[in-house]
Amino acid sequence: MASLLLCLSATVLFVQSTVAFNCSQKPIYVDIHKRAVHDSPVFQYGSFIGLGTPAQNQSLWPSLQQNHTSFASPTYCKDNSTLKNCDRSTGGFYNHQDSTTFIENDNFKTLDQVETDFKSFFGQETLRLYTHFFETDGASQTLVENSTIEVAEQGSITPARVGVGSSSTLLRDLAAQNIIAGKTYSLYIGQGFDRAGGVVNGSNVFGGYDSGRFTGTPNQYPMNIANVNPMSVRVKDIIITDSNNANVSLFDNTVFTDMKSRPDEFEAQITTEQFPFSFPYQITQNIIAKLGAVQDNTWGDNSLKLKNAFNGTLSIVLDDGFTVTLPPEVLMNASNITPIQDRDEKSTAPFYLGTAFLGQVYLMADYESDNFFLAPAVQKNNMVMPVTFCPKSTPVAYERPNQSAWQRQGLIGAVVGGVLGGLGAIAALYCLWITWMRKKDERKLKRELKKNRESKMEQMDLEDAPTFDPPPKNAAKAIFWRRNKP
Secondary structure, three states: OHHHHHHHHHHHHHHHHHHOOOOOOEEEEEEEEEEEOOOOOOOOEEEEEOOOOOOOOEEEEOOOOOEEEEOOOOOOOOOOOOOOOOOOOOOOOOOHHHOOOOOOOOOOOOOOOOOOOOOOEEEEEEEEEEEEOOOOOOOEEEEEEEEEEEEEEEOOOOEEEEOOOOOOOHHHHHHHHHOOOEEEEEEEEOOOOOOOOOOEEEEEEOOOEEOOOEEOOOOEEEEEOOOOOOOOOEEEEEEEEOOOEEEEEEOOOOOOOOOOOOOOOOOEEOOOOOOEEOOOOOHHHHHHHOEEOOOOOOOOEEEEEOOOOOOOEEEEEEOOEEEEEEEEHHHOOOOOEEEEEEEOOOOOOOEEHHHHHHHOOEEEEEEOOOOOEEEEEEEOOOOOOOOEOOOOOOOOOOOOOOOOHHHOOOOHHHHHHHHHHHHHHHHHHHHHHHHHHHHHHHHHHHHHHHHHHHHHHOOOOOOOOEEEEEOOOOOOOOOOOOOOOO
8 A cells, every 4th residue: 555655646746747847848949150249350159149129149158057148248358358369259249238128137146156357247138049040041039038147347258158057047037938848958069169170060959959969868967066067977987099999098007007006987077168178187197198298288278289190089988888989180180289188286176078078979958857968969960850858858869760781871872863864864865856756747747738739739720621512503403512522
C-alpha cells in the first residue's frame, strides 16, 4: 500500500511539473554573425538584438556567466575605458534618451559580480529579438516589453552581452510573459569572429534548440551553481594525436616524467568570456614540452604559440567518456597560435573551456532543472530547425535520412546527373527531329499545292468550238441531228 501511494505521489508531482510549462510555445531563434550596429563604424559579430523605440540595433555576445542583457552607453568609450579598440568592440551603442520606452530603475540590485572599475545603471526597456534564418532573408522580431537591461557607462570589459546565466533576467522575462515554454536556452557560438578565424556563424535559441545543429544523444550534466560559470564538467584526460595517428596522453606520467603520478581529473568551467582553454599548470607544461610551445600574447589572452607547425589534434575527454576533438586548423592557426592559455604555477583561477571548445559542441541549458547537455556540433548546417525545449526533457537531434554508399560517396549525384543529361540530349534530338519533319511536310505540301494548281489550270483550258451537221433540207420532218465525230 505504501509503495502504491509513493508511486501515485510521484506521478502527481511529475504531472504538476510538466503542466506548469506551456510546451506548445515555439522557441525564439536569434542568429549570430557580423552585422552593422548602432553608431559603430564596423560590422560586429554577435546576436541580432535591438532595443528601444525607435529600435537601436545591437550585436550582443552571449554570456554564460552574466545574468543581465547589457549595452554600452555613448559615453562608455569616452570615460577612460581601457577596452581595446573600444569604439569597434562594444557591439553598438545605446542612447536611452532617444528611446520613448525606457524607464530607469535606480533601486535595482545587480545579480552579477562587478568589476571594481565598472559603472552602470539599470532600467526597463523593450527588447527586440530578431529571427533571421538566412542573411539574404528579412528578419522578424519578438518584442519583450519591460525587460530589465543594464547600461554600461565606464569600465574595461566588453559590455554588449546577452546575459544567459543561471539567473538570466531575459530568460525570466520571456518565461514570465509566456513567450517561451520555460527558462531553457541553447547556444552554438560559431567560428565567424576574428579570434576563431573561421566563417561558420552561430545561433541562440531561447526556449528551444536547433535539432539540426547537433548529432547523437546529448550528454547530460548537472550545473554547479556555486561557480561563476555554472555549466562545469570534469576532465579526465587530454590526448594529443600527431599526423601519424600516434596518441600521447598529457596525463601519462610515464611519458612526462616530471609528474610522480597520474594527475587527478579536474573541474573546468565552460565559458564564453575567453577563447582559449585554461588547464592545470602541469598539464600546460606537458603541452609546452610536447608541442614546443612558447608564451605569446598576440590576442591579449596569453595563448601559447608553437615554434613549428603541427598537423595534429587535441582531444578533451570528460569523465563520462564524451570526447571533444580540436582539428588541426583550430589547434594551431595560420600564425601558429594555439587556443591553449599559459598558466602561472601559483594561479588559483578556475580552469576554463572557452569558446574554442564551444566552437566544436552544441550546448543546451535547462535552468528549470539546473541541468545542461553537450553534443557534437554540426559545423555547417544548411537547415535551421528550432524545436521547443520543454523543461526537464532531453533534446533530440534531427535524424537525417539513411544514405546508401552511392549517396555518401556522391555517386548517386553522378548517376542522376547522367540520367538527366541523357534525357536532355534525347529531348533536344527529338525537337530537332520534329522540326525536320515539319519542314519536310511543309515542302511536300508546297509540291502538292503546286501540282493541284497546275491540274486545275489544265482543266480550265478552253476546248475547240464544236461543229454540227446542218439539218436535212429534204426531210419532211427532222427528228434529230448528230454531232460530227472528231
